Amino acid sequence: MTNFPFDIVGFDLDGTLLDTHRDLGAAVNHALALAGRNKVPIADVRDLVGGGSKRMLGRALKLTGGMLPDEEFGQLHESLLEYYEANLAVHSALFPGGSAMLDRLDARGVKLAVVTNKLERYAKSLLDDLDLSKRFYTILGGDSLGPGRAKPKPDLLLEMVSRGQGGCAAFVGDTTFDTGAAAAADIPCVAVTFGFNDAVPEDLGASAVIDHFDELIPALERLG
Numbered sequence: 001m002t003n004f005p006f007d008i009v010g011f012d013l014d015g016t017l018l019d020t021h022r023d024l025g026a027a028v029n030h031a032l033a034l035a036g037r038n039k040v041p042i043a044d045v046r047d048l049v050g051g052g053s054k055r056m057l058g059r060a061l062k063l064t065g066g067m068l069p070d071e072e073f074g075q076l077h078e079s080l081l082e083y084y085e086a087n088l089a090v091h092s093a094l095f096p097g098g099s100a101m102l103d104r105l106d107a108r109g110v111k112l113a114v115v116t117n118k119l120e121r122y123a124k125s126l127l128d129d130l131d132l133s134k135r136f137y138t139i140l141g142g143d144s145l146g147p148g149r150a151k152p153k154p155d156l157l158l159e160m161v162s163r164g165q166g167g168c169a170a171f172v173g174d175t176t177f178d179t180g181a182a183a184a185a186d187i188p189c190v191a192v193t194f195g196f197n198d199a200v201p202e203d204l205g206a207s208a209v210i211d212h213f214d215e216l217i218p219a220l221e222r223l224g
Contacts, residue, residue, distance in 0.1 A: 004108040004109070004110060004220075004221070004224070005168060005220065005221060005223070005224020006110060006167075006168050006169060006170045006220055006224060007110065007111060007164065007166075007167030007168050007169065008110065008111045008112075008113060008160065008161060008164045008167055008168070008169035008170070009105055009110050009111075009112055009113070009169070009170050009171070009172065009220065010112075010113040010114065010115045010157065010160050010169065010170070010171045010172070011112070011113070011114050011115070011171075011172045011173075012114075012115065012116055012151075012171075012172065012173040012174060012175070012177075012178045012195075013114055013116035013118055013123055013126075013127075014049055014116065014118060014195075014196060015046070015049055015050075015174040015175070015192075015195030015196030015197075016095075016172055016173050016174045016178070016192055016195050017094065017095070017098060017114065017172075018092050018093065018094060018095065018098075018126070018130075019092065019093060019094075019095050020049075020088075020092040020126075021042065021043075021045045021046050021049065021196065022042055022045075022090070022091035022092070023084070023087060023088055023089065023090050023091050023092050024045055024048075024049060024056065024084070025040065025042040025045035026042075026083070026087060026090070027080050027081075027083045027084035027087065028040060028045060028048065028056060028057065028060045028080065029042075030079070030080065030083040031057060031060070031076050031077070031079055031080040031083070032060060032061075032064055034076060034079055035061070035068065035072075035076055037060075037061070037064040037065055038064050040060050040063060040064065046196045047059075047196070047198075048060055048063075049175075049196040050117075050175040050176075050177055050196055050198045051117055051150075051151075051175075051177055052117040052118070052142050052150065053077065053080060053081060053084070053118070053119075054077055057073070057076065057077055057080055058073075061073075081119075081122075084122065085122060085125070088122060088125060088126050088129070089125075089126055089129035089130055092126060092130065093130070094130075094132075095192075095194055095195075095213060096212065096213065097212055097213030097214050098213050100213070100214075101213040101214070101216055101217070102135055104217055105217065106135070108217075111137050111164045111167075112135055112136050112137065113136055113137060113138045113139070113140070113160045113163070113164065114127065114136050114138075114139045114140065115140045115151070115156045115157060115160050115171070115181075116139075116140070116141055116142065117141070117142035117150045117151055117177060118141055118142060119141050119142060119143050120139065120140065120141025120142075120143055120144045121141070122141070123139050123140075123141045124139050124141075127139060137163065137164060138160060138163045138164070140156050140159060140160060142156075144156065144159070145159060150177075151177040151178060151180065151181035152176065152177045152178075152179075152180030152181045152184065153181060153184065154181055154182075154184035154185035156181065157169070157171060157181050157182060157184075157185040157187055158185050161185075161187075168224075169187050170187060170188045170189070170190065170220055170223065171185075171187050171188070171189045171190070172189070172190045172191075172192065172216065173189055173190075173191060173192070173195075173206075174191060174192050174194075174195025174196055174197055174201075174204075175195070175196060175197060175198045175199075175204070176198055176199055176204055176205070177198075178191070178204075179191060179204045179205040179206050180205070182206075183205065188207040188208075188223050189205075189206045189207055190206060190207060190208045190209070190210060190216060190219050190220065190223075191204045191206035191208070191209045191210075192209075192210055192211075192213075193209060193210070193211045194211065194212070207223055208220075208222065208223055
């Protein structure tokens with residue numbers, strides 16, 4: 001199929017492409033247990049995600065008694081990452097309609113990418129475990145370009161476009177980190193309502209908002 005308005009479509013990972021809250025929640029609660037804190041209900045983990053694992057852990061600590069000194073926090077964060085790396089694909093899966101949506105974009109000749117604030121090695125390992133890596137020409141993590149260049153800065157999205165040899169690009173996300181990065185990169189962003197939204201979806205500053213992946217291609221066509 002031809003005449004699709006975008007050459008590249010990039011996706012955030014946690015809360016956008018994949019529902020990862022149960023595996024992230026297990027890692028957070030593992031860390032909280034090591035700190036002698038109460039567990040966070042798994043359903044509430046959705047409200048903690050966004051901006052990377054340090055922010056997620058920090059939010060969990062604030063909910064359960066307050067932050068720790070920097071050295072203790074650093075050790076606890078490392079324990080969280082170790083646990084997560086060993087258990088990152090136990091429950092995680094594409095959101096409903098995700099596989100068919102990716103197929104439809106591929107049939108239109110669209111280049112697909114993942115741009116996440118998750119560490120690159122974890123993103124690649126998770127997508128490998130779910131047999132999804134082959135769908136994407138590039139997988140960029142929060143550390144892919146070095147410190148201080150993760151979303152909401154535009155750097156990762158600009159690198160996504162560069163690795164795709166340029167062209168018209170759009171991004172799909174669920175938080176202000178995604179919409180902020182897209183705006184800074186001058187790329188339209190579609191927000192999903194089913195993710196780990198850190199604001200009311202309609203207030204995220206997205207170019208369009210969708211409730212299901214069945215709505216993504218029509219939304220991109222309208223934006224184009």
